[in-house]
Amino acid sequence: MVEKIRKLKNPVVQEARELARSKNRILKNKIQLHGLEQLQWAKDAGLKIRSIFISEDESAEDYKCFSAPIYQSSDGILKKITETNYLISAVGVAEGIANRDLSEEFVLLLDDVKDHGNIGTIIRTGKAYGINDFITTNEDFDPYIPKTIDASRGTSFKVNFRRYNTPKQAVSYLKKKGYQIIATSPYGKSLQSTVALDKKPIALVVGNETSGVSDEVLKEADHIVQIPMYTGVESLNVGVATGISIYELRLKEALTMLAEKIISSLGREVNVTSQLLRSAFDIKLKEISEFSGDQVIFLMVLKRESQMNKEQIEEQFGYSGDRLAEFISPLYEQGLIKKEYEELEITKEGEELLAKLWPIHEKTENLILKDFTEEEKENLKGYLEKIQQNCIQIMKYQV
Missing domain, CATH: 3.40.1280.10 (SPOUT methyltransferase, trefoil knot domain)
Incomplete structure (x- = not known):
């Protein structure tokens, strides 16, 4: 919906007009945007755009991607808003950025x-x-x-x-x-x-x-x-x-x-965390089971995926060659997995073992996340999913 504005004294116009001057932009922490490109930059940066003014020759369709109210005004009003003697066919008003304390090196x-x-x-x-x-x-x-x-x-x-x-x-x-x-x-x-x-x-x-x-x-x-x-x-x-x-x-x-920088890098932090998680699961599982945390997690993944081949196991768990054989052999011997052509599947016995060990896995997970609120747990899960998706995107574009 586009509203037509014919009067310079309209309060929305007056608010926009004040922002043509630096002192008012600084005082009110608001920004006057000139043109569609600046509006798009502001939107991409996450700024809240409060209003958009376009000339009568502009098509409102070009601005439908913005959630702000759109006002159509005469060229004269637009020139008054920007305090220029030439026409800027689209003008926006956006909220400024709240200053924060320094956090960078x-x-x-x-x-x-x-x-x-x-x-x-x-x-x-x-x-x-x-x-x-x-x-x-x-x-x-x-x-x-x-x-x-x-x-x-x-x-x-x-x-x-x-x-x-x-x-x-x-x-x-x-x-x-x-x-x-x-x-x-x-x-x-x-x-x-x-x-x-x-x-x-x-x-x-x-x-x-x-x-x-x-x-x-x-x-x-x-x-x-x-x-x-x-x-x-x-x-x-x-x-x-x-x-x-x-x-x-x-x-x-x-x-x-x-x-x-190495100590605080994301790669190192993730690697250290991964190693500590594996050790924590191993310690708790070995109290009642002969299987490692990786082996139990492998069974969980296999249950969810139905089938996995050797390349997928290598990619997700990092085992290959003799280490891979050592990793899956006990699961074969206990009848927890079986081979269908080139794919591995979990057996009924494997599913039963998972059901028995699940309370221990859940208990260990709760100990790891001790003192986390439910909101923090959900946030952590969301952050990890974002990291995984970004990594997948990078892998998609590899040559």
């Missing part, structure tokens, strides 16, 4: 960067290298100026911003959070590629286009580095320099903190 400090295009490029580059937190040294910093949104290709909707009144306040906050401050300067005493980083989170400072990093920040910096350049080139564009700095410092960060 690498953040960017924008020290009085002014150019809207540069800011968008920096945000997009930072996000491409996994940076989600941006600190600014001026309270009126606005990442939602249309030119900035376009230059960032919508990534400004997917990152976190914290504004401070002065460089001193911003640096003080970062120091308290345990960050080492890395500032770039043509007069830095160390080359960026050779600087010895501490085993601490990194805050890279990006300076003003004309004056560079402020003296307030340089005085507090843990490292002042320079990007080496051939003679004849006075300086790099701040967006280009930021990309080079992030790349080099990300590499050095990984090398410096490699041991810690």
Whole structure:
């Protein structure tokens, strides 16, 4: 349903019109979106779009994918909403992003960067290298100026911003959070590629286009580095320099903190958890059974799948060759599984054993999930299913 608006004084129009100015966007934490592309970026980023205004020449069908109310207005009203002398045929209003505390190991400090295009490029580059937190040294910093949104290709909707009144306040906050401050300067005493980083989170400072990093920040910096350049080139564009700095410092960060990163990596955590789960099930099952946790889980999978071949067993349980024979031989000997052509099936005796052992399996699972609420158990199951589905998607596209 499309509602036509003819009056500039309409409250919905007035709300949208206020957001043409940065101070109102910051004060109300709302964003004015220009064009279908920006609307789509905001939707993809999960922002709540409150309203959409389209010109009388636009087709409402092009906007049916949005759940927000759609209003059709004259070109004059649209120009008033955006405060431009040219027509933007679609304008949206979206809720801003709630600021959160820093949680990342690498953040960017924008020290009085002014150019809207540069800011968008920096945000997009930072996000491409996994940076989600941006600190600014001026309270009126606005990442939602249309030119900035376009230059960032919508990534400004997917990152976190914290504004401070002065460089001193911003640096003080970062120091308290345990960050080492890395500032770039043509007069830095160390080359960026050779600087010895501490085993601490990194805050890279990006300076003003004309004056560079402020003296307030340089005085507090843990490292002042320079990007080496051939003679004849006075300086790099701040967006280009930021990309080079992030790349080099990300590499050095990984090398410096490699041991810690390995310990906290998803692959290691999953592997350790898997080994501990197997050990826990083995201990409990061996109290009343000669079979291991893996063998009982294999019977459970076989019951559910009806049949499995050797390749499927190898893929799911990691046993092959002699180890696979050692794994399934006791199940054959006890008559718990049988072979039908090249497929294995569970027998009636196997199903009966599962029924007898199921209370032990359930009891062990409850011990493993001790102190988990029912909601946490459901959330854990959902997270694991998401991981499995994402892994399956990756496997589908392997060459």
